[in-house]
Structures are given as structure tokens and as C-alpha cells.
Amino acid sequence: MYETELAIVGAGPAGLSAAIEARKAGVEVLLIDENSRPGGQLFKQIHKFFGSRDHKAGIRGMNIASTLLEESEELGIETWLKGEVCGIEEGRNLWVVRDRKCSELVKAKKIILATGATENAVAFKGWELPGVMGAGAAQTMINVNRVLPGKKVVMLGSGNVGVIVAYQLLQAGAEVVAILEAAPKLGGYGVHTAKVARAGVPLYVSHTIKTAFGKDHVEAVEIVELDSSFKQIPGTERILEVDTVCLATGLTPLTELAWLAGCKFNYVHALGGHLPIHDDKMRSTQPDIFLAGDISGIEEASTAMEEGRLAGINVATELGYISEEEARARSNEIWDSLNSLRSGYFGERRRTSKDSMLQKGKEVIKWNH
Amino acid sequence: MESLKTTGAPSLKELHNSPGFPTEEDIHKGPIAIIECIEEIPCNPCEASCPQGAIKIGKQITNLPKMDFEKCIACGMCIAACPGLAIYIKDYNYSENMVLLSFPYEYYPLPEVGTRVEAVTRHGKYVCEAKVIRVRNPKSNDRTAIITIEYPKEYFEEVVNIKRITVS
Numbered sequence: 001m002y003e004t005e006l007a008i009v010g011a012g013p014a015g016l017s018a019a020i021e022a023r024k025a026g027v028e029v030l031l032i033d034e035n036s037r038p039g040g041q042l043f044k045q046i047h048k049f050f051g052s053r054d055h056k057a058g059i060r061g062m063n064i065a066s067t068l069l070e071e072s073e074e075l076g077i078e079t080w081l082k083g084e085v086c087g088i089e090e091g092r093n094l095w096v097v098r099d100r101k102c103s104e105l106v107k108a109k110k111i112i113l114a115t116g117a118t119e120n121a122v123a124f125k126g127w128e129l130p131g132v133m134g135a136g137a138a139q140t141m142i143n144v145n146r147v148l149p150g151k152k153v154v155m156l157g158s159g160n161v162g163v164i165v166a167y168q169l170l171q172a173g174a175e176v177v178a179i180l181e182a183a184p185k186l187g188g189y190g191v192h193t194a195k196v197a198r199a200g201v202p203l204y205v206s207h208t209i210k211t212a213f214g215k216d217h218v219e220a221v222e223i224v225e226l227d228s229s230f231k232q233i234p235g236t237e238r239i240l241e242v243d244t245v246c247l248a249t250g251l252t253p254l255t256e257l258a259w260l261a262g263c264k265f266n267y268v269h270a271l272g273g274h275l276p277i278h279d280d281k282m283r284s285t286q287p288d289i290f291l292a293g294d295i296s297g298i299e300e301a302s303t304a305m306e307e308g309r310l311a312g313i314n315v316a317t318e319l320g321y322i323s324e325e326e327a328r329a330r331s332n333e334i335w336d337s338l339n340s341l342r343s344g345y346f347g348e349r350r351r352t353s354k355d356s357m358l359q360k361g362k363e364v365i366k367w368n369h
Numbered sequence: 370m371e372s373l374k375t376t377g378a379p380s381l382k383e384l385h386n387s388p389g390f391p392t393e394e395d396i397h398k399g400p401i402a403i404i405e406c407i408e409e410i411p412c413n414p415c416e417a418s419c420p421q422g423a424i425k426i427g428k429q430i431t432n433l434p435k436m437d438f439e440k441c442i443a444c445g446m447c448i449a450a451c452p453g454l455a456i457y458i459k460d461y462n463y464s465e466n467m468v469l470l471s472f473p474y475e476y477y478p479l480p481e482v483g484t485r486v487e488a489v490t491r492h493g494k495y496v497c498e499a500k501v502i503r504v505r506n507p508k509s510n511d512r513t514a515i516i517t518i519e520y521p522k523e524y525f526e527e528v529v530n531i532k533r534i535t536v537s
């Protein structure tokens with residue numbers, strides 16, 4: 001058994017930022033991640049990041065991870081890699097499988113869940129053929145393992161993940177035959193779609209995949225146009241010759257541990273589905289469990305880092321390392337930054353959704369107010 | 370109607386309505402940076418990268434970047450700083466018949482100075498031949514190379530990039 005003041009599950013931008021803030025305040029921290037390197041999503045992101053310069057924008061994602069990592073190493077944060085958290089009991093004991101060999105119980109006073117998200121799949125005829133994969137999987141193949149999943153790719157989904165992975169597939173030497181979007185408008189940031197558009201990739205709105213063909217591997221797909229109520233329009237089918245189909249059809253927060261811990265949930269469509277309820281301190285409905293990053297709503301690395309800092313600061317306050325006053329002042333600053341990140345055409349909906357979540361948190365999490 | 374949200378690339382109409390795009394008058398001032406960033410996204414590294422203070426976003430990070438073409442000296446600092454690869458420099462008065470374009474490029478292999486390349490539109494459509502004048506890839510750009518090409522003046526507005534060079 002291992003005892004610690006704070007255990008953090010997930011060493012992505014949220015978990016790392018939380019660990020750094022808490023450790024800086026003096027908290028004893030254990031950071032656990034199932035991968036062999038920390039950084040979460042960031043390690044696959046070879047593109048320069050968005051966000052404000054205060055959140056390391058303009059720097060490639062993988063380098064943001066390295067900076068956070070260095071800081072966490074300088075602070076001497078205890079980190080368990082290849083540590084899979086498989087269970088949680090009595091609100092704060094974690095069951096961890098280490099190195100796929102042995103299991104260990106971690107007893108913590110406080111827990112921060114920063115487990116991130118997982119890719120959604122969509123089903124169509126032939127979707128089980130080899131060659132159909134998540135965009136994130138393709139991204140891991142090209143950027144981490146340096147293997148091209150195929151030569152001719154069709155991307156389903158035009159959100160930022162779809163267009164960024166399409167761009168990286170071009171960089172890796174593949175041909176992107178088309179990007180399809182079921183909605184009548186493209187989803188991702190215009191500057192990202194413009195990158196692939198000027199590389200000659202056609203982007204088709206109101207289109208989806210009807211069928212994937214192939215004997216033992218994808219050889220072609222039949223695409224079809226959709227009407228305004230997303231119904232297929234007969235007679236608009238076309239064949240695209242491809243050997244790879246990438247699905248970039250959204251992310252869902254990885255919330256299993258929060259369910260297990262008995263956290264209460266709320267459905268918020270704009271943030272990715274069923275989410276553990278939390279308040280403005282990032283506390284869940286379980287008093288000792290805090291949340292940060294994509295698990296509390298699918299957003300971005302910049303917001304994940306800020307939420308991580310909030311969780312870290314508030315845990316440190318409850319453990320008596322930071323005064324209430326200081327915590328309030330620093331939290332206010334972070335909230336200003338979060339509100340500014342959650343604005344504009346893309347952010348406004350996230351902001352109103354987050355606000356309703358916080359309102360819910362305020363109602364449900366009584367001991368906090 | 371063709372627009373950023375249906376085709377992926379901004380139309381000239383959308384660009385002319387945005388605060389980072391030059392007017393006819395601005396173009397004749399000399400080499401200038403041009404920004405094609407027309408959506409309110411939470412992003413601002415371009416603003417800090419400009420030593421002349423020519424790019425303004427302000428405290429609200431989702432404001433559109435606004436260019437002051439009077440202040441821009443076409444130093445190119447903003448090009449590699451922009452994660453959207455949305456900034457390039459054009460020089461309308463480069464020579465009698467030719468214009469100059471410096472744009473960000475993140476594909477390998479890089480084009481070679483002196484070679485002929487295919488200049489393309491915002492939709493990757495071939496427009497004309499262009500000649501590579503300079504290739505800059507300093508460490509500070511963190512692997513966003515800046516390619517400079519010259520091409521005929523008549524295509525000034527529509528050319529924004531080159532066709533990706535593929536190894537056979």
C-alpha cells in the first residue's frame with residue numbers, strides 16, 4: 001500500500017498542471033498515467049498550438065508537454081508510468097495495476113481525476129474492415145510510431161481533430177482524398193481547414209460515408225450527400241478509392257472512475273455528453289474528488305491546464321497549504337483567463353454550458369458553500 | 370456560395386471584410402504582412418511576435434487580429450509565430466512584372482532555391498509557375514520554413530502557396 005496526500009489520475013496537460021500547482025504549494029503528490037510517457041494527448045500533437053501566449057500558444061504540443069514534464073521533474077513529483085487505475089473505493093482509495101504485472105492500493109486524502117477523453121466511432125456498412133480507424137489512432141501511428149496507416153485516406157469529420165490529423169497525414173506523406181462533414185458547415189477552425197484546402201484537399205459539407213468496400217482491407221468507400229435533416233439523398237452516391245478511413249467524429253469524456261466513485265452526473269451535449277458535476281473549485285459531488293481537463297468537458301489543452309491549476313490550488317487549500325484568501329485571488333485570475341478562452345464563435349457555447357454546469361454544481365455540492 | 374465554412378478556405382469577399390487584409394491602397398505601400406484569420410478563435414501569438422506593434426488583438430483573446438499596414442516593415446517575425454499558418458508577406462512592387470510572396474511551409478522536402486514550383490490558390494488549384502527565391506528555416510522558427518517565390522503580377526491576389534513537392 002502506498003499513502004499520499006494527493007493522487008492524480010492522468011498525466012496530460014490537466015494532470016501535470018494540477019500536480020505542479022499542488023506540489024509547489026507543498027502537497028505530497030503522486031501522479032499516475034497508464035502510458036509509458038506522460039503528456040497525454042500532447043505527445044501526439046506535432047502542430048503549433050492555439051491559445052494565448054500565456055498558455056504556450058504557438059509552441060508545438062509535444063514541446064508543451066516537455067516543458068510541463070521538466071517542471072514536474074524539477075519539483076520531484078512522484079510519477080508512476082504504466083500505471084493503470086482500475087478501481088476506486090470509499091471515495092479515495094485507488095486500485096492501480098502497475099506495469100501490467102502487480103496491483104497496488106493507493107490511499108490518498110484527495111484525488112484529482114484528469115483522465116481525458118476517448119474517440120467516438122460511427123457505424124456504416126463495412127466499418128469493421130481493417131483500414132477503418134479513429135483519427136487519433138492514425139495520429140499515434142504517424143507521429144509516435146512513424147508508420148503510415150495508408151496511402152490514400154478519407155477523413156470523416158471536419159472538427160479540429162479531423163482537419164489537424166488530415167494535415168499531419170499530408171505531412172507524413174499520405175494523400176488525403178477528401179474530408180467529409182455531415183453538417184452543412186465545416187466544424188474546425190478556419191485557419192486549420194484553410195491549411196488542408198490550399199494543399200488541394202477537397203472538403204465536402206453535408207456528406208457522409210455510406211459503405212466501405214474491400215476484400216480483407218478497405219479498397220474504396222461510397223460517399224453520399226445529406227439533406228438538411230441529415231437524410232441520405234438517393235442518387236448522390238459517389239465512389240472514392242481509398243485504403244484508409246479515419247473517423248474524427250467527436251470525443252467522449254473518460255468518466256468510468258468518476259462513475260465508480262459515485263460522482264453525480266449531468267448531461268451536457270456541447271461538452272461531450274455525461275459529465276461528472278463539478279463546481280468552480282473543480283470539485284465533484286464526492287468531497288475528496290476533484291476533476292480537471294477533458295473529463296469535465298471536451299475542450300482544449302489551454303483550458304485543461306487552467307482547470308488543472310484550479311484543482312491543484314483548491315486541493316492545496318483544503319489540505320492547509322494555501323490560505324483561503326490567496327486561493328481566492330489566484331482562482332479569480334484563472335477564471336478570468338478561462339472566461340476569456342471560452343468566448344467568440346467557438347467558445348461561447350462552451351462557456352454557457354460550463355456556466356450551467358457550475359450552477360448545477362453550486363446546487364448539488366452543498367458543503368462547499 | 371463559396372465560403373470558409375463550406376469549402377474550407379476563405380473567399381476574397383470574406384477576406385476583404387476582415388481587419389487583417391489589405392486594401393488596394395495598402396498593397397502599393399511596399400511589402401506587407403497579410404493575415405487570413407477571419408474567425409473569432411482564442412489565439413494571439415501573432416500580436417506578441419510583432420516587434421513593430423503592427424498586429425492588435427487586445428485583451429479579449431478572441432478578437433480578430435487587426436493589421437496596421439503603416440507600421441508593418443515586412444520583417445516576417447509573425448509568419449512562423451502563427452499556429453494557423455495564416456500569415457504571409459506579399460510585395461506588389463517587387464519588379465515591373467513580378468510580385469514576391471513569402472509563406473510558411475511545413476512539408477518535407479523543402480523546395481530548392483532557383484527551382485520552378487507550381488503556385489496555387491487557396492483551394493490548391495494550379496495558377497502559374499513560380500521561382501523559388503529564398504528558403505529560410507532558422508531554428509527559432511521551430512520547423513516552420515519560410516519560402517519566398519516570385520510570380521507574375523496578374524496573379525497577385527489568388528496565389529497563396531505552392532503545390533507540395535513530392536518525392537517519387
Ligand SMILES: Cc1cc2nc3c(=O)[nH]c(=O)nc-3n(C[C@H](O)[C@H](O)[C@H](O)COP(=O)(O)OP(=O)(O)OC[C@H]3O[C@@H](n4cnc5c(N)ncnc54)[C@H](O)[C@@H]3O)c2cc1C
Pocket residue numbers: 009010011012013014015032033034035039040041042045048049050051083084085086114115116117136139160161162164165254257292293294295298299300301302303304
Ligand atoms: C488532434 C488533436 C489536436 C488538438 N489540438 C489542440 C490545440 O491546437 N490546442 C489546444 O489547446 N488543444 C488541442 N487539442 C486538445 C487537447 O489535446 C486536449 O484538450 C487536452 O489534451 C486534454 O487534456 P487532459 O489532461 O484533460 O487529457 P489527456 O491529454 O487526454 O490526458 C489524459 C491522460 O490520462 C490517462 N488516463 C486515462 N485514464 C486512466 C486510468 N484509468 N489510469 C491511468 N491513466 C489514465 C490517459 O492515458 C492520458 O495520458 C487537440 C486534441 C487532438 C486530439
Ligand code: SF4
Pocket residue numbers: 401402418419420421422423424440441442443444445446447448458
Ligand atoms: S512582418 Fe514584421 S512588422 Fe509586419 S506584422 Fe509581421 S512581425 Fe509585424
Ligand code: SF4
Pocket residue numbers: 191404406412413414415416434450451452453454455456
Ligand atoms: S496567431 Fe495566427 S491563427 Fe492565431 S490569431 Fe494570430 S493570425 Fe490568427
